[in-house]
Amino acid sequence: MLEVKDLNLYYGAIHALKGxxxxxxxxxxxxxxxxxxxxxxSTLHAISGLLPISSGSLTLDGRDLRKVHPxxxxxLGLAHVPxxxxxxxxxxxxxxxxxxAYIIRDSKKIxxxxxxxxxxxPRLRERYKQLAGTLSGGEQQMLxxxxxxxxxxSILLMDEPSMGLSPLLVKEIFSIIQTLHDSGITILLVExxxxxxxxxSDRAYVLETGKISMSGxxxxxxxxxxxxxxxxxx
Amino acid sequence: xxxxxxxxxxxxxxxSIYALVALGYTMVYGIIRLIxxxxxxxIMVGGYTMIFTVPVALRLGLPAWVAVLAAVxxxxxxxxxxxxxxxxxxxxxxxxxxxxxxxxxxSLFLENLAQAIPSIGPNPKVASQIFKAGGIHIxxxxxxxxxxxxxxxxxxxxxxxxxxxxxxRLGRAMRCVSEDKAAATLMGxxxxxxxxxxxxxxxxxxxxxxxxxxxxxxxxxxxxxxxLGLKAFVSAVLGGIGIVPGAVLGGIVIGLVESFTTTYISSxxxxxxxxxxxxxxxxxxPAGIMGKNVGEKV
Ligand SMILES: Nc1ncnc2c1ncn2[C@@H]1O[C@H](COP(=O)(O)OP(=O)(O)OP(=O)(O)O)[C@@H](O)[C@H]1O
Ligand SMILES: [Mg+2]
Numbered sequence: 001m002l003e004v005k006d007l008n009l010y011y012g013a014i015h016a017l018k019g020x021x022x023x024x025x026x027x028x029x030x031x032x033x034x035x036x037x038x039x040x041x042s043t044l045h046a047i048s049g050l051l052p053i054s055s056g057s058l059t060l061d062g063r064d065l066r067k068v069h070p071x072x073x074x075x076l077g078l079a080h081v082p083x084x085x086x087x088x089x090x091x092x093x094x095x096x097x098x099x100x101a102y103i104i105r106d107s108k109k110i111x112x113x114x115x116x117x118x119x120x121x122p123r124l125r126e127r128y129k130q131l132a133g134t135l136s137g138g139e140q141q142m143l144x145x146x147x148x149x150x151x152x153x154s155i156l157l158m159d160e161p162s163m164g165l166s167p168l169l170v171k172e173i174f175s176i177i178q179t180l181h182d183s184g185i186t187i188l189l190v191e192x193x194x195x196x197x198x199x200x201s202d203r204a205y206v207l208e209t210g211k212i213s214m215s216g217x218x219x220x221x222x223x224x225x226x227x228x229x230x231x232x233x234x
Numbered sequence: 235x236x237x238x239x240x241x242x243x244x245x246x247x248x249x250s251i252y253a254l255v256a257l258g259y260t261m262v263y264g265i266i267r268l269i270x271x272x273x274x275x276x277i278m279v280g281g282y283t284m285i286f287t288v289p290v291a292l293r294l295g296l297p298a299w300v301a302v303l304a305a306v307x308x309x310x311x312x313x314x315x316x317x318x319x320x321x322x323x324x325x326x327x328x329x330x331x332x333x334x335x336x337x338x339x340x341s342l343f344l345e346n347l348a349q350a351i352p353s354i355g356p357n358p359k360v361a362s363q364i365f366k367a368g369g370i371h372i373x374x375x376x377x378x379x380x381x382x383x384x385x386x387x388x389x390x391x392x393x394x395x396x397x398x399x400x401x402x403r404l405g406r407a408m409r410c411v412s413e414d415k416a417a418a419t420l421m422g423x424x425x426x427x428x429x430x431x432x433x434x435x436x437x438x439x440x441x442x443x444x445x446x447x448x449x450x451x452x453x454x455x456x457x458x459x460x461x462l463g464l465k466a467f468v469s470a471v472l473g474g475i476g477i478v479p480g481a482v483l484g485g486i487v488i489g490l491v492e493s494f495t496t497t498y499i500s501s502x503x504x505x506x507x508x509x510x511x512x513x514x515x516x517x518x519x520p521a522g523i524m525g526k527n528v529g530e531k532v
Contacts, residue, residue: 050416074422086417088410099410102403103422147421 001025002047002078002155002188007056009039009046016042018210019056024155024188029181031189031197031218033231034207040190041083043207044157047188048080049073060155074103079153083160083190085144089133093124096132096143100150110150117146120176138169145176155186162193174200194231198222206231239375241497242490247381247450249489250388254443255466256473256481257395258436264412264476265432266325268333272316272340274463276437278348279312280305280444281454285359298364305441313437314430316340322426348456358455361448380449391442392482395435399478408432412476465492465505468512474522483523487511 009017049070058065118125191197201218287301369378399405473484
């Protein structure tokens with residue numbers, strides 16, 4: 001279980017996260033929605049240690065994440081698909097995937113995970129030798145997701161996986177998220193596409209200028225007037 | 235025709251020295267986007283280390299070139315120390331400009347520190363013969379042993395470096411850190427220690443370059459790295475800074491330009507041509523010969 005309590009984060013004088021609390025239980029798919037600049041990415045960066053927080057607690061299965069070096073967080077079974085993909089552009093598709101398994105020394109296990117990722121994303125297998133920088137946006141998203149799956153994570157943070165994709169690819173990405181959820185992976189999903197996110201999630205949090213303004217079962221939020229007005233364009 | 239081949243060989247030899255030094259610039263630039271102005275002075279550090287360790291090696295009954303191992307270790311440690319003491323703290327707090335000025339300061343610091351050490355001092359020291367004199371003759375073209383050693387050794391070092399960055403786990407980690415530090419961290423890569431490793435390798439190469447330089451010009455002085463470093467830096471930029479094969483190509487090109495200008499035009503024009511080539515290439519291709527932009531798509 002991932003637990004975030006009273007999280008405060010500053011960029012210099014800017015108070016970006018103002019006392020955020022949220023939990024993601026094992027096996028849950030929880031989404032975090034909110035408009036531009038609400039603090040969604042900052043929240044994920046704080047969890048995976050990429051940004052220092054000024055106060056609050058972050059625990060994963062009872063372990064204090066603040067005491068873990070950022071590059072060791074992946075060893076706890078937490079993988080992060082960052083906003084904007086962040087694939088290694090000058091490396092091939094397969095090299096990117098192998099980097100995802102950097103912490104694994106057992107080459108048999110790496111090969112097994114690579115097979116699994118290729119079965120999730122057949123398109124990556126077809127393009128295994130292509131430089132990641134030359135992939136389309138949708139393919140890069142698949143690669144970033146596949147790379148994060150290379151360690152068999154128990155919890156996945158996903159930051160706007162549908163950003164910049166065509167409607168067809170958005171559907172494809174969400175169906176993969178659904179598949180991952182069904183396979184038992186815990187997911188914290190950040191999305192601006194609130195409609196799709198609420199449709200696949202168990203629960204959701206709404207973030208507004210650094211604060212959680214609403215939370216509850218996804219289906220309830222999807223029917224809430226305020227949410228419909230602000231995020232579902234209804 | 236013989237003059238041509240002789241000039242070609244001299245150019246390749248000079249070029250491989252530039253290439254080795256250029257690799258140090260390019261590796262560090264690739265990983266932290268800093269032009270490490272102190273890199274040229276690491277050559278001087280390597281040179282003096284050999285001056286002091288060659289006699290020790292000989293006294294122990296070892297061949298003189300064994301001293302290069304000591305120089306590699308010393309240069310690597312100086313490179314790592316520079317990153318730890320000077321660059322890392324500045325990078326955390328300052329801007330790119332502060333980092334650049336720190337690099338220039340580091341260069342001047344090393345040169346002046348060396349002069350202040352009594353057993354080094356401001357006067358040049360003559361290096362003893364490290365490799366056997368003589369050479370082989372093919373027709374009327376002479377290949378000195380030192381030339382053969384320089385060419386072979388630099389080719390071997392470069393191949394090993396290439397294999398390391400392409401095929402090994404640590405080498406791949408280095409490439410990841412140079413592309414995207416946040417993503418590298420998410421993969422479980424320790425960014426800081428990878429940067430240290432890069433400094434260690436890049437600076438170690440300067441020691442190998444010092445060996446080859448001294449085999450040709452057996453003189454060591456505290457500013458010996460300035461012009462050599464500058465030309466190697468030009469090589470790195472010419473090839474495309476941050477790109478490992480680019481540094482090799484740039485070094486060879488600069489070496490050839492210098493050698494052919496010296497033979498066929500005038501030795502006093504050699505440096506002019508080197509910089510002229512740089513300017514022309516950068517106007518046509520600002521990212522350098524092998525530079526290209528593989529951007530991330532959004
Ligand atoms: N490096 C930074 N320096 C200063 N301010 C920052 C920085 N990164 C983010 N911010 C500010 O922090 C706030 C939260 O940003 P964050 O990126 O977390 O938002 P977000 O919800 O992910 O937005 P988006 O949907 O556009 O990705 C914004 O006001 C942003 O301007
Ligand atoms: Mg964001």
